[in-house]
Amino acid sequence: MSNTQNFRVFRELNLVTSALFRAADRDLLAREGIRTAHQAILFVLRVEDGLTSSEIANRAGLSKTRLTGLADTLETKSLITRDRGTQDARQQVIKITNEGRAVVDRTNGWVRNLNASLMSQFDESEKAVIERFLREVHRTARDIEAT
Template sequence: MSKEFRVQAVARAVQELQDATDLIDELAGRRLGVNRTDLRCLSRLTARGPLTASELAAAAGLTGGAATTAIDRLERTGLVERVRDTADRRRVLVRLTAPGRSAVQEIWGPIADDARAELLRFSVTELELIETFLRRALDNQARHADRLRGRTARP
């Protein structure tokens, strides 16, 4: 097989993975009664732990107002809560509630477990290659998100 054939095969596989991820997000949003923006906020809170509203806005690529609206919606669903930071009582953090953590685990836990099992089948060298590809793909997506927002694309 030619290199071009392999490049096309990988590109198709990435597109199919993106479509499958999109479907999971749609189904998860329906199950949780939230929209895609709210899901992105849940994802950031799951990955990073409690964040201030401004930190969550930056992590999710939202304006401050959009993040506040999303947090309000997520609070109404009982998935997140605002709490005072124990280290700095002036700061308010947004964190997943116990039901929020359970919902995230119920939906994405089995997916993560299966992905981990698949990754364990690869050698360390193969995993390094996969990680390199994914980091470069992520950087590509970020550059083009900036482009689509009308910002100057990063070099």
């Protein structure tokens, strides 16, 4: 049993997040030639197509700068297209292509299986605590960003 008083949550979250995304990126790269951050963009566009870069970055939890590089790769792979905004030419409107939709369709099951695997060792009450904890971490992060 661990000593919860000395448990360093911030450090553990960093370690586990890094390890999880390294493994997921490696698997997704082998399957589809993209990383999880690319997949997040495609998932956002699958739900609502034709969003601006800023909207996608916000919904995917990415910086606008990072989104630009990721979008370059997705465009090179013909998974998205970028056009100038009709109301503001400085804005880019990004749309998912048919191939991008196919990638989302192929990887949806992979994500569901990963989520199920991550939660498989926990009962319903533990899952509720994990969900509450992660939502609180997210809220705290937003609060830190706002200051």
